[in-house]
Amino acid sequence: MPKRPPTPPSFSPPLPPNQHLVHLLSPQGSNNWLCQDTEGTERLVVVASKLRRIKSLIIMRGDFAVVSIFPSGPDDKGGRLVGEIIHVLNKGDIKDWKKAGAWPEGFGETPVPATADQVDQQSNSENEDDDEAEEDEEDKQ
Numbered sequence: 001m002p003k004r005p006p007t008p009p010s011f012s013p014p015l016p017p018n019q020h021l022v023h024l025l026s027p028q029g030s031n032n033w034l035c036q037d038t039e040g041t042e043r044l045v046v047v048a049s050k051l052r053r054i055k056s057l058i059i060m061r062g063d064f065a066v067v068s069i070f071p072s073g074p075d076d077k078g079g080r081l082v083g084e085i086i087h088v089l090n091k092g093d094i095k096d097w098k099k100a101g102a103w104p105e106g107f108g109e110t111p112v113p114a115t116a117d118q119v120d121q122q123s124n125s126e127n128e129d130d131d132e133a134e135e136d137e138e139d140k141q
Helices: 091-099 116-140
Strands: 019-029 032-036 042-047 064-069 081-088
Touching (some): 019 042, 019 081
Parallel strands (some): 042 081
16 A cells, blocks of 8 residues: 655644744845744744755745744753744735634734835835826816
8 A cells, every 4th residue: 555645734823832923034044044923033043954855945035934943941052043944834824824813913914014115116106197197187178
């Protein structure tokens, strides 16, 4: 009989106590990422070796991920690396979290916050659209 592949673990809410939902801020080199949780705590985490082997997986700044925090003991020297990324959420996962009502308020309603440059570009394009609409109305009259 052929072996069945193991079922992938579920990353739906609620998460176990040692796992956290985080917002990935910026890559720090060698598969390390700076991330921020809902309280605003920034942590340095590493991409799990299981995810590194997936060649089609692209992790980008602004993504959301599930992070497993390393256990810390009394003998721990307190290095900067505090956990590992075990799952990167896709749009469907984020939608499921919001539908379940478990999406953290610290991340806001939109999955990817707009930067100041994007907001300026959007307001400029809206102003241009308004100007064009006014010109069209004047031409009709």
